[in-house]
Every structure is written in C-alpha cells, then in structure tokens.
Amino acid sequence: xxxxxxxxxxxxxxxxxxxxxxxxxxxxxxxxxxxxxxxxxxxxxxxxxxxxxxxxxxxxxxxxxxxxxxxxx
Amino acid sequence: xxxxxxxxxxxxxxxxxxxxxxxxxxxxxxxxxxxxxxxxxxxxxxxxxxxxxxxxxxxxxxxxxxxxxxxxxxxxxxxxxxxxxxxxxxxxxxxxxxxxxxxxxxxxxxxxxxxxxxxxxxxxxxxxxxxxxxxxxxxxxxxxxxxxxxxxxxxxxxxxxxxxxxxxxxxxxxxxxxxxxxxxxxxxx
Numbered sequence: 339x340x341x342x343x344x345x346x347x348x349x350x351x352x353x354x355x356x357x358x359x360x361x362x363x364x365x366x367x368x369x370x371x372x373x374x375x376x377x378x379x380x381x382x383x384x385x386x387x388x389x390x391x392x393x394x395x396x397x398x399x400x401x402x403x404x405x406x407x408x409x410x411x
Numbered sequence: 412x413x414x415x416x417x418x419x420x421x422x423x424x425x426x427x428x429x430x431x432x433x434x435x436x437x438x439x440x441x442x443x444x445x446x447x448x449x450x451x452x453x454x455x456x457x458x459x460x461x462x463x464x465x466x467x468x469x470x471x472x473x474x475x476x477x478x479x480x481x482x483x484x485x486x487x488x489x490x491x492x493x494x495x496x497x498x499x500x501x502x503x504x505x506x507x508x509x510x511x512x513x514x515x516x517x518x519x520x521x522x523x524x525x526x527x528x529x530x531x532x533x534x535x536x537x538x539x540x541x542x543x544x545x546x547x548x549x550x551x552x553x554x555x556x557x558x559x560x561x562x563x564x565x566x567x568x569x570x571x572x573x574x575x576x577x578x579x580x581x582x583x584x585x586x587x588x589x590x591x592x593x594x595x596x597x598x599x600x
Binding site: 344345348349350351352353354355362363364365366369374375377378380381382383384385386387388389390391392393394395397398399400401402403404405406407408409410411 | 427430431434435438439442443445446449450451452453454455456457458459460462463466496525529530533534537548551552554555556557558570573574576577580583584594595597598
C-alpha cells in the first residue's frame with residue numbers, strides 16, 4: 339500500500355461520519371478513493387481499532403458507539 | 412433471556428445508556444456480519460445508520476421470545492442499509508445475488524463476550540506506546556471528532572496525526588504479539 343493509500347485508510351478507520359440533510363449517515367469521502375483491497379484492509383483495521391477502543395474505554399464503548407450515542411443526545 | 416427482555420424494556424423507554432450498553436455488546440458481531448460488504452460500501456457508516464434505526468424502532472419492537480432478538484433485527488437492518496448503499500454505487504444484480512448467497516451461508520450472528528485478559532493486555536501495551544503515537548491514539552479514542560480537529564488538539568499536522576495513529580496500532584499489535592496474543596485470532600469470527 340502506498341503512503342497516500344495508508345493516509346486514506348486511516349481516515350476511513352475513524353468513526354467520524356457526516357450526515358446528509360435528511361439525517362442519514364454518509365460514507366467517508368476517503369472510502370470512495372480506496373480500491374477494493376484498500377476498502378477491505380480498512381474494514382480489517384477498523385475491527386482491530388474498535389477492539390482496542392472498547393478495551394481502553396472505562397465504559398467499554400468504542401468510538402462507533404460514542405458517535406451513535408452523540409446523535410441521540 | 413430475562414436480562415435481554417429487561418434490557419429491551421429499558422431501551423424502549425428511551426434509556427440511551429441502556430442502548431449504549433446493548434450496542435457495545437453487539438458491535439463486534441454486527442460489524443462482522445457486514446464483512447461481505449467491506450469492499451462494496453462504507454460499513455462504518457452502515458453500522459452507525461443501522462444502530463440509529465434500531466434506536467428509532469426500539470419503542471415499537473416486539474421480542475419474539477428467542478435469544479438475541481434485537482441483535483437479529485439489527486443484523487437485518489444493517490444488511491438492508493448496506494444493500495441500499497451498494498445500489499447507489501451501481502452494483503450489478505449478479506453481485507447482489509452473490510452477496511445474498513454469502514450471507515445465507517454466514518448463518519446466525521451470535522454476540523461476542525468481552526475478553527477481560529485481552530483488555531488487560533491492551534491496557535499494558537498502551538502504557539508502553541511512544542509519546543506521539545500515544546497522543547494520537549488517545550485523541551481518536553476520546554472522541555469521534557473530525558481528524559483536523561483531533562490533529563490540532565494534539566498539535567500535529569493532519570498527515571502526522573494519521574501516521575501516528577497507524578504507528579500506534581502497529582505498535583500495539585506487536586506488543587500484544589510479544590505477550591503471546593494475536594489480535595486477529597482473538598477477533599476471528
């Protein structure tokens with residue numbers, strides 16, 4: 339993977355996602371710039387990253403869960 | 412089963428904390444159920460959208476008396492969102508049929524129990540992280556904010572921040588391996 343692809347992948351691993359005007363969670367722009375192998379690698383890295391986050395968070399919440407809960411409040 | 416019904420009752424009344432506990436307990440299984448979609452749609456966005464829809468439907472959700480009722484509903488919801496996203500990026504009917512067959516072969520999705528030993532091992536490895544990767548990873552864990560904002564909060568350029576998050580994850584994986592833990596094996600379905 340090139341350094342540029344690694345930067346794209348790392349952005350996709352983030353749980354930060356924008357929403358459309360009607361409130362639907364949008365794909366990360368960087369996801370569209372990755373090829374199929376890069377997208378699959380981003381999925382695998384996200385699985386690892388969220389496991390780490392759950393383990394290190396006192397409430398066991400990953401950044402995905404924090405992002406979802408932030409939308410509810 | 413009784414605990415599951417009680418938890419659902421809490422969620423139905425709009426208890427966001429109860430929903431957060433449930434969502435944390437099923438996140439790994441739910442994400443795993445989306446693996447066949449990994450190259451075809453942004454599964455992080457799909458997962459978040461599915462959880463938000465489950466929250467919206469929860470007050471009207473009726474438990475069917477079988478285990479993991481809300482998780483099973485969440486899996487169906489997530490897959491429906493994923494198929495909708497796939498159609499947006501012009502997937503062919505053949506691709507969609509193939510995915511349906513893959514999903515049928517996947518079988519029932521079960522919740523994964525947290526591993527306390529893994530938790531301790533990861534915490535120990537985090538303590539050993541070099542300062543810059545440690546700061547970057549910490550910022551990512553603390554809040555799911557925009558990467559520009561997170562990078563500024565730890566006084567790094569965006570690219571340096573992203574590179575440090577990658578380094579932190581690699582360091583953690585190597586540290587865990589030295590402790591005899593293969594993170595991929597631990598997380599395998």
